[in-house]
Amino acid sequence: MRRTAVLGSAGTLLAGALIAGAIAAPAATAEGRHHGDSAAYGATVAAERAAKKGIDWQDCPADWALEKPIQCGWVSVPLDYAKPNGRQIKIAVDRIGNTGSTSERQGALIYNPGGPGGSGMAFPRRVVTKNAIWADAAKAYDFVGFDPRGVGHSSPISCVDPQEFVKAPKLDPVPHSEADKRAQRKLAAEYADGCKERSGWMLPQMTTPNTARDLDVIRAALGEKKLNYLGVSYGTYLGAVYGTLFPSHVRRMIVDSVVNPSKEKIWYEANLDQDIAFEGRFLDWKKWVAQNDATFHIGTTADKVQRNYDKLRAAAKKAPFGGLVGPAELDGLFQSAAYYDSSWVPVASTWSKYLAGDTQALVDAAAPDLSDIQGNIASENGNAVYTAVECTDAQWPTSWQKWDRDNTRLNRDYPFLTWGNAWLNLPCATWGVKQQTPVEVKTGKGLPPVLITQSTRDAATPYAGAVELHKRFKGSRLITEQDAGSHGITNLTNPCINDRVKSYLLTGALDSRDVTCGPHATPKP
Incomplete structure (x- = not known):
């Protein structure tokens, strides 16, 4: 399962005659x-x-x-x-x-x-x-x-025009008011409608x-x-x-x-379980960053690393880096470190360069490349398929009160991914085709x-x-x-x-x- 608040990532024979017994009746x-x-x-x-x-x-x-x-x-x-x-x-x-x-x-x-x-x-x-x-x-x-x-x-x-899909900065996934939640709910419902409009036949x-x-x-x-x-x-x-x-x-x-x-x-409960697990793995990475403070100069304890991440997010929210990298884009970059060990060094190095005055390294790593037409088509397509399969595979809660209650509760202890994950999946609450039984x-x-x-x-x-x-x-x-x-x-x-x-x-x-x-x-x- 791939997950990103913005978008990311969670991948013969010569043709021959039918071998006897290959197909069951x-x-x-x-x-x-x-x-x-x-x-x-x-x-x-x-x-x-x-x-x-x-x-x-x-x-x-x-x-x-x-x-x-x-x-x-x-x-x-x-x-x-x-x-x-x-x-x-x-x-x-x-x-x-x-x-x-x-x-x-x-x-x-x-x-x-x-x-x-x-x-x-x-x-x-x-x-x-x-x-x-x-x-x-x-x-x-x-x-x-x-x-x-x-x-x-x-x-x-497809669910939306690819160039529109990759535009940045996105809304901050972490809501600070009911108005913030209403804005995200509107986007999710529009995305579900776009899926049906562009790809409803499938x-x-x-x-x-x-x-x-x-x-x-x-x-x-x-x-x-x-x-x-x-x-x-x-x-x-x-x-x-x-x-x-x-x-x-x-x-x-x-x-x-x-x-x-x-x-x-x-798929609803599986996504809530992810929120807890991502918090744990993000902590593993923060501890590793702290252990290697002599290299990265980000913080000598996991708590200090977290405080510096909070500062970084706040700065991005106030004035998105390069006009493109806000909190959502930062979360997308840092999620890769919670996904894969292979991202531990690159993400920490990029952050370290930023702290040393190189903002461009952060922009290069976290901002969408609007000129990469084929890459953007692939990103939009990947997100469309992710949404379509998870929303169609199973019944999802349709009550916003349930989504709000569950994610507010989880966010108290597991804030790294919870709200970003919720918005990514919220189109399933207003999905326009019949949902199946797994x-x-x-x-x-x-x-x-x-x-x-x-x-x-x-x-x-x-x-x-x-x-x-x-x-x-x-x-x-x-x-x-x-x-x-x-x-x-x-x-x-x-x-x-x-x-x-x-x-x-x-x-x-x-x-x-x-x-x-x-x-x-x-x-x-």
Whole structure:
């Protein structure tokens, strides 16, 4: 799950004939029991069609920034799985072949980086850039990425003009009056209206179960009998829903930094849980900044660092830096430090430069680049998909009193993210299309052991989510990274985790019991 008060961040086979047994008959799919036969039947029809058609792999379009030998293609899926012969949309996919021998090859590994709204198309570049963590897995697997429905090249949706979307400075997320709250409520309602106006034809079908069905159609189009899958952040929820709907279609599944799959948490409560976890991780970073005061000169204790952050926000509110960076933009920059350890040094260094008189460094780091048209289109699209999926997936409170009460209470003890997170999600309170009931995530017949990885201090997907999915997926194994909090840990250097992920992918082997690993290395200034 990605989160930002302003905007941010919370990401094969040659086409062949259908392998015998690749597609289950409608009556045999778990989805038939979960969601009624119409969508299950539609998913089966679409998968059979895709298996026969395959994927016409070509060099990627030049403006996709995916170098050879990565190849790109398209998979057609129904907009509405209850109407498999109705309107179709195209899902963009890419791949790079396995680097080992034909005998070493174990199929395709499909990746989703999260969001909702993240593109997985950069995944094959881990092979091109010779990412050492994934080198052995790349010998055995084609690395496959895709743009989920509504994202990027896959019938992208939009809620507002991209250049308007990135304009800054935004309103201060922290309200200081009822008038401030009314202004934010107005913006949220207008955003929801904009989504329906610009993308209403697609919104009712922008759900996690539909994306899971798309994933199964991609699997079939690749000629794969079973799915090998790596999902991070929201990609873990996509994996959990896929594993529930298509348990017998899973071969290997790794879920990293886990969304709590409980129906009660999707999605309102999950966002409240984030507010608490982000406060804890922001504190971790402030302590680290204080420990490295000789380098950064920001404050010698976490409390002093916080007081200086409050001063920085107040200065930005009084006169936005560069005319563009107000409190909202600052919160967006500093959230990245609570998300990823890799941001600890850059964010602290930028702040340190500001305190030494270099305001431009702060503007460069936190302000939108209004000249980056393609980047702004991607940012707006990512936020539109995030909103559309979370708002359509589940019922949200419609009472402003409930939102106000819950967030006022949380903000007292967890002020770093609470109100920014509330405004980001408030369009769901006035959402213009029918909201669904989340899937009851559970172990179905044929689901193999799933590997779960999670750090204990993760802010975007708190640790309890991994425990909950572990409980629901019988036979799964949980690798806990103790005393760490980076979001997405399978792509970080920690041999205790890396070796187990590699072993699972190459042999299917898992430890006989859950494992606790020490933390990866703390960043050094």
